[in-house]
Amino acid sequence: MGKLGVVIVAAGKGSRMRSVESKQFLQVGDKPILVHTLELFQRIGAIDFIVLVTGPDDVARCRQYAVRYHISKLHSIVVGGAERQHSVREGLKALPPEVEHVLVHDGVRPFANTKDIIHCWSKAVETGAAVLAVPVKDTIKIVDETGVIRSTPDRRSLWAIQTPQAFRRSLLEQAYEQAERDGFVGTDDAMLVERFGTPVHVVQSDYYNIKITTPEDLPWAEWIAQNVRGED
Ligand SMILES: Nc1ccn([C@@H]2O[C@H](COP(=O)(O)OP(=O)(O)OP(=O)(O)O)[C@@H](O)[C@H]2O)c(=O)n1
Numbered sequence: 087m088g089k090l091g092v093v094i095v096a097a098g099k100g101s102r103m104r105s106v107e108s109k110q111f112l113q114v115g116d117k118p119i120l121v122h123t124l125e126l127f128q129r130i131g132a133i134d135f136i137v138l139v140t141g142p143d144d145v146a147r148c149r150q151y152a153v154r155y156h157i158s159k160l161h162s163i164v165v166g167g168a169e170r171q172h173s174v175r176e177g178l179k180a181l182p183p184e185v186e187h188v189l190v191h192d193g194v195r196p197f198a199n200t201k202d203i204i205h206c207w208s209k210a211v212e213t214g215a216a217v218l219a220v221p222v223k224d225t226i227k228i229v230d231e232t233g234v235i236r237s238t239p240d241r242r243s244l245w246a247i248q249t250p251q252a253f254r255r256s257l258l259e260q261a262y263e264q265a266e267r268d269g270f271v272g273t274d275d276a277m278l279v280e281r282f283g284t285p286v287h288v289v290q291s292d293y294y295n296i297k298i299t300t301p302e303d304l305p306w307a308e309w310i311a312q313n314v315r316g317e318d
Pocket residue numbers: 095096097098099100101102103110139166167168169170171173174192193194195297298299
């Protein structure tokens with residue numbers, strides 16, 4: 087089997103966090119959020135290469151993290167773009183040629199479960215495309231611009247999509263090329279593969295795989311770091 091690479095995107099501004107420092111560099115426990123994420127993939131034996139995508143002003147400190155935290159699988163650090171999709175595209179370009187399957191992961195999701203990551207990768211090897219996700223716990227409504235509820239989708243078909251998202255590399259590259267040609271920008275990688283016409287499979291994960299997005303996620307992240315993920 088070919089090699090497995092992961093593109094970790096960490097070039098966002100974190101505007102919803104409203105912190106001076108970009109959220110991926112905020113401390114959780116004894117290290118920055120991004121370092122937790124890098125260490126997670128460094129520990130997974132199946133991962134051969136890590137490509138890290140960050141902002142132009144953050145490349146130097148990411149290099150320092152790699153040395154200080156022994157991220158020996160780090161293949162390259164590249165500068166991202168204006169939207170998450172553009173950052174992923176830059177990361178894909180930097181993968182070495184021998185990579186056959188790729189995981190795309192948010193730098194601000196430090197608590198993905200290793201078994202779930204492996205399961206997602208296996209499903210992508212089998213089918214071409216798979217993502218981690220959890221069933222939604224709330225009742226979700228479609229609300230119009232006047233604030234009136236228009237419909238209530240059946241909750242049994244609603245899933246909150248996470249990362250990593252795993253793909254056959256050639257499929258993801260083709261989906262990215264098509265999106266670029268069409269001027270389409272999506273909020274995750276699966277959307278691009280969906281519109282390319284290839285089924286994307288959902289692999290059930292857990293509710294600890296949070297994306298650290300707003301200030302109230304931080305105490306929850308501290309708790310998960312202390313009480314859950316140390317025990318995997
Ligand atoms: N141009 C961008 C935008 C986002 N990301 C990354 O994509 C992941 C998920 O995005 P999100 O949580 O939305 O991060 P931000 O875009 O930084 O947050 P916000 O939307 O609040 O500004 C993050 O790891 C973020 O750094 C990126 O690499 N490049």
